[in-house]
Amino acid sequence: MNRLSLSFLSALAVTCCAQPMSAAADATAGRALVKRYADAIVGVELVVTIKMKVGDREAPPREQRIEVNGTVISPSGLTVTTLAEVDPQSAFEAMRANAPGGNRVELVGADFKEVKLRLADGREVPARFVLKDADLDLAFMAPDVAAAEGTAKEFAYVKLEDAAQGEMLGDYFNLSRAPKVLQRVPMVRAGQVSGIVEKPRRVYLMTDQTVGTPSFDAQGRVLGISLQHFANGRRTGLVVVPAADIAEMAKQASAAQAAPAK
Numbered sequence: 279m280n281r282l283s284l285s286f287l288s289a290l291a292v293t294c295c296a297q298p299m300s301a302a303a304d305a306t307a308g309r310a311l312v313k314r315y316a317d318a319i320v321g322v323e324l325v326v327t328i329k330m331k332v333g334d335r336e337a338p339p340r341e342q343r344i345e346v347n348g349t350v351i352s353p354s355g356l357t358v359t360t361l362a363e364v365d366p367q368s369a370f371e372a373m374r375a376n377a378p379g380g381n382r383v384e385l386v387g388a389d390f391k392e393v394k395l396r397l398a399d400g401r402e403v404p405a406r407f408v409l410k411d412a413d414l415d416l417a418f419m420a421p422d423v424a425a426a427e428g429t430a431k432e433f434a435y436v437k438l439e440d441a442a443q444g445e446m447l448g449d450y451f452n453l454s455r456a457p458k459v460l461q462r463v464p465m466v467r468a469g470q471v472s473g474i475v476e477k478p479r480r481v482y483l484m485t486d487q488t489v490g491t492p493s494f495d496a497q498g499r500v501l502g503i504s505l506q507h508f509a510n511g512r513r514t515g516l517v518v519v520p521a522a523d524i525a526e527m528a529k530q531a532s533a534a535q536a537a538p539a540k
Contacts, residue, residue, distance in 0.1 A: 307496040308451050308466045314498060316464035317434035319455050319491060321396035322348040322359045322405075322419065328366050329387035336386065342366070347454050347490040348395065348419065349503055351528055355403070355433040356535055357395060358524060359490040361410055361417040362506040362513065368412060395421065396462070398434070408534040411527055414519055415505040418531035436492050438525035442499035444471050444482045444518070450501050454488035469493070471501075471518075481507065481517040493518055 324344040330337045348359035362368045366388040395403045404422040411417075442450070448471050455462045469486035487493060487504040494500050502518040 304449070304468050304496075308468060311451050311453055311494055311498060312464050312466050315434070315436055315453055315492070315494070316455075317398040318350045318436045319453055319464065320348050320350055320357060320398070321455065321458065321462055322346050322357065322364060322490070323392070323394050323396055323402075323458075324364055324390060325392035326366060327387075327389045327391060328385070329389075330370075331384045331386050341391075345458060347488060349490065349492050350433050350435040351438055351524070352435055352532065353432040354532075354535065355395070355405075355421040355435075356408070356528065356531055357405070357419045358503060358528070358531075359417050359419065360505050361412060361415045362508075363489065364417050365410065368415075393419065393422075395419065396458070398462075409527070409531040414523065414527065415508070416519075416524065416527055418528065418534075420531075420535040436500055438500060438521040438528060440499050441521040441525075442495040442497075442501045444474060444501055444520070446471055446474060448495070450484070450493045450495055452484070452487045452491060452493045452504070454491040475517070479523065481519055484516070484518050487516055487518060489516055492521075 322345070326342050326344065328340050328342055330340075344364055346359055346363045348357040350357050367385060370383075370385045393405045393407070395405045397403060405419045406422050407417065408420045409416070409418040444450075450469055450471065452467050452469055454465045454467075456465055465488075467486045469484050471482050472485050473483035475481045475483065482502065484493060484504070489504050489506065492500050492503050500521045502520045503524055504516050505519050507514045507517040
């Protein structure tokens with residue numbers, strides 16, 4: 279066998295060996311993230327009665343059950359999730375933007391009969407909205423202290439201040455939970471930043487993500503939370519809002535959480 283052939287085989291062997299090692303490193307990092315942060319991913323469950331009017335005719339009230347992932351971001355249980363999925367008004371405005379020229383539909387009422395957080399161990403904690411931000415699709419919720427007797431004093435949480443910087447084609451891990459019918463088991467998926475939008479504000483486009491959940495780098499630093507993106511009132515898809523932007527809004531949410539419930 280000549281020298282060229284030996285060199286080629288040596289290079290091929292290095293390449294073949296390197297790929298499984300990289301995959302193994304990804305698997306190790308992903309498992310470590312599940313162990314570290316899975317309990318900070320909670321279920322946000324709501325029961326809401328929606329009242330709508332079409333033209334001059336009011337439709338019968340309709341009860342809707344909502345289940346979505348949320349991310350706990352403080353030891354006091356402050357949780358962030360997507361406003362578009364939990365607020366009927368936001369969903370209604372998006373629906374109307376996507377169907378111009380139709381019947382004049384008006385949302386006349388949305389009464390929340392039940393708002394709760396489902397923790398990793400299955401416990402249900404009554405909760406309340408403390409802050410909403412339609413521009414960033416943020417809904418902040420907090421445990422209802424008066425109705426949550428027996429709940430842990432401190433929650434597992436994701437520290438937004440320990441943030442990662444997003445890089446094009448950088449590798450990240452999205453951490454979420456399966457639906458309740460699948461026992462809400464932790465799920466972790468590897469993905470990449472496929473694009474970075476800079477204006478009007480920075481957001482990351484990811485190859486794999488779940489709304490209301492965080493993505494991390496391999497060192498456990500949080501990149502941001504996956505939320506709905508809107509343009510001219512219409513949904514355009516999921517984006518990752520950087521952790522720093524959410525942390526800034528969380529300051530207001532924390533102050534609202536500390537204030538007496540109305």
